[in-house]
Amino acid sequence: MITLHVNGQPHDVDASPDTPLLWALRDVLGMTGTKFGCGIAQCGACTVHVDGQAVRSCQLSIGSVGDQAITTIEGIGSSDVGAKVQKAWLDLEVIQCGYCQSGQIMSAAALLAHKPHPTDEDIDAAMAGNICRCGTYVRIREAIKKATAA
Numbered sequence: 525m526i527t528l529h530v531n532g533q534p535h536d537v538d539a540s541p542d543t544p545l546l547w548a549l550r551d552v553l554g555m556t557g558t559k560f561g562c563g564i565a566q567c568g569a570c571t572v573h574v575d576g577q578a579v580r581s582c583q584l585s586i587g588s589v590g591d592q593a594i595t596t597i598e599g600i601g602s603s604d605v606g607a608k609v610q611k612a613w614l615d616l617e618v619i620q621c622g623y624c625q626s627g628q629i630m631s632a633a634a635l636l637a638h639k640p641h642p643t644d645e646d647i648d649a650a651m652a653g654n655i656c657r658c659g660t661y662v663r664i665r666e667a668i669k670k671a672t673a674a
Contacts, residue, residue: 526586530555531599541587546570548586549596557597557626561655568654571627572596578634578650597626605671606633612670620658628654632668641672 526537528548537548549555549572558581561569565580572581573595600606609632612618619625628651635642635650642650647668656664 528553528586528589528594529591530594531596531602532593537586539586542585543587544582545572545584545586545589545594546581549581549594555596555598559623559626561624561627566653566655567624568627568631569624571630571654573600573630573634576634576637578631580653595630597630600630600633603633603637605637608671608674609633609636609667612667612674616663616667616670618660618663618667620656620660624654624656624658628656628664632664632671636668636671642668 526539526541528535528537530553535553537552539548539552546558546560549558558572559569560582561567563582565583570580570582571578574589575592601610609629613629631651631654635646639646647665651664
């Protein structure tokens, strides 16, 4: 049994320590907001925060997480920064198909938590690992800038 601290709550997970965090979140805990995209940490759909850092949960084993705090898309709105990012996303209608957007929001919230007023270069660097097949990149950038102004 492994205890994960997800969105401020402890959760006991009956799974092997080498189980990817993504599968523990989705299949064991029923938190399906974090998406499976590529499975090789290249697309960003599975992005969550571990101790405030944006990480790809498809390649992170639950055994390596330890007592670190995990935040998912289900919990990001409880932080001031996360709530601002989510509001900006809705205000600017960033979402098209929506599949990648939980990962996009998680990466944007991690960026703004560490750098409240990012440059375009900072945004590019932080969001580079998140792929949007619908091409909403312009709206994503606008939403990040809107969240910084909020």
